Amino acid sequence: MMTRAQFVECLRDALNHLYDPDRLCKSPLASLFGVAGRADTYPALQRILVEAIASLEPQAATPSQLRAWRIYELLFYRYVQQHTVQVVADQLGVTARHLRREQRAALEALAYRLWQQFDLDRKADETALPESDQMAPAGPSVLEELAWLRxxxxxxxxxxxxxxxxxxxxxxxxxxxxxxxxxxxxxxxxxxxxxxxxxxxxxxxxxxxxxxxxxxxxxxxxxxxxxxxxxxxxxxxxxxxxxxxxxxxxxxxxxxxxxxxxxxxxxxxxxxxxxxxxxxxxxxxxxQLTVLAIDDNADTLLLLERYCAGTRYRLIGTRDADEALSIAEKVSPDIIVLDVMMPRVDGWRLLSRLRQHSRTADLPIVVCTILPQKG
The missing domain is CATH 3.30.565.10 (Histidine kinase-like ATPase, C-terminal domain)
Known part of the structure; x- marks a missing residue:
């Protein structure tokens, strides 16, 4: 059985080798799309992929700033015209790193269109991946791959x-x-x-x-x-x-x-x-207001995250007090929540450093401690 994630990876491989007859003929997509074992397997599969990309082209009246144009242009320039990531990034006016993130989204959109077009909820159950693909080592988890969203x-x-x-x-x-x-x-x-x-x-x-x-x-x-x-x-x-x-x-x-x-x-x-x-x-x-929470307790961070979900507060949590300042420089928080009673870390000293740093000196800092405090 081929999962949706495996289908996306097969699609990525086929697009990367869109003009390689041997590679396309061996692609599991050929069976899924009903063109395997034919004399014209290579041109038929190539045509299906190119036409699927073309089907995502917005109408001429669609405003150029809409995301639909970016999805189509990225797929067209990257795969149909086979430009490098850097060339396409320059063409679209983004960084190569940002393009790679958008490339994943564009592949998902194309995969969704093809999945529905060829009724793959049924056919994927009948299609086995080559043994070499089934035995391939696992890549990063979904949460690891999407950590940049947070x-x-x-x-x-x-x-x-x-x-x-x-x-x-x-x-x-x-x-x-x-x-x-x-x-x-x-x-x-x-x-x-x-x-x-x-x-x-x-x-x-x-x-x-x-x-x-x-x-x-x-x-x-x-x-x-x-x-x-x-x-x-x-x-x-x-x-x-x-x-x-x-x-x-x-x-x-x-x-x-x-x-x-x-x-x-x-x-x-x-x-x-x-x-x-x-x-x-x-x-x-x-x-929104960005909240930087510094606490060694993962459960506390999870609780704060649940409290903030669906509110005006966007939580960035870290258990590493040593990285707190560098994270603060990167995300520019509006509020800091600090646990001063952390093992191996003097929370009060960290508070002093936050007060002295130019990026955090004027921010409100909520100090959390189990000890009773006056004033």
Whole structure:
């Protein structure tokens, strides 16, 4: 069985060798797309991939600053024209490091389109990876690969309404295949969001990928509304009578949505039973305050993170007091929460250093200690 993550990696490999006949003919994608074992396997698979990229090109009237253009241009320049990462980064006006992050998002968007086009929920179960791929050593975990979402502030505020519109456009082929109608209620004037758009899009796509098949022939209701210090997206549907429990890919997608929400300071609640599916994602607005929490207790940091989820506060936690100053320089916090009773670290001395540092001298610092203090 091929998982969605393995499919993305197979897609990446095929695109990297788009003009290599031997490599493309051996790709597991050839079987998935029904062109394996043919005299024209190489040109047929190449044509499928190029046309899939072309299908992501926005209409000419689409504003050039929208993310849909970036996804299409990145895929076109990087894979169809086979430019290097640095050349494409220069062409799009971003750093090579930032391009690599966006490249992952673009591959996910393309993978989603192909997965739905070729009904791979069924075919992937029948396709085995080559033994060499199955035995390959595991790469970094999802949390390790996506840690930058927590460590790097969003480069620009996200338009809450436009982000949802982009996601719904990507989900329409899946809705069409399941004869499901997407009903969107999105008011004007929603505040901008303090979130990486790629993460928000993936969360919403994963939730829609779970809801749409369960509502086959019915309606999936999608809405967004402003809440204190955030925007709440709701996705819900009435389950069809023959609805089955989520499959392995859908469960993995839901787990990933939860992980992404945690990394982005958002809050995700999901309710699923035999009658209805409902999910609410609360995303903080761009008018946020960054809180740097310094505490050696991982449970305390987790508790603070839960308190901050879906609020105006964005928590950056560290258990390493020695790195506190360098982290403060990097994230420019608005508030610092400091545990002064840490083993092997003089918290009071660290407090003194924070008070003397130019970046943190004027910040409010909340001192936490189990000892009673006066004044």
């Amino acid at each position: 460590e790097t502030p969003p480069e620009a505020p996200v338009d809450a309404r436009q982000a949802l519109s982009n996601v719904l456009e990507l989900a329409r082929p899946l809705a069409s295949r399941h004869a499901a109608h997407l009903e969107a209620t999105v008011p004007a004037g929603l505040p901008s969001l303090a979130v990486h758009e790629v993460a928000l899009s993936q969360i919403l796509l994963n939730l829609l990928s779970l809801a749409i098949p369960q509502a086959e022939g019915g309606r999936v209701q999608v809405s967004a509304r402003a809440v204190p210090w955030g925007v709440a997206y709701h996705i819900g549907c009435t389950m069809k009578p023959s609805a089955s429990a989520p499959n392995a890919d859908q469960r993995a997608g839901l787990d990933l949505a939860h992980q992404l929400a945690t990394l982005c300071g958002a809050e995700l609640t999901v309710s699923l039973d035999e009658k209805a599916f409902s999910a609410v994602v609360t995303v903080p607005t761009s008018e």
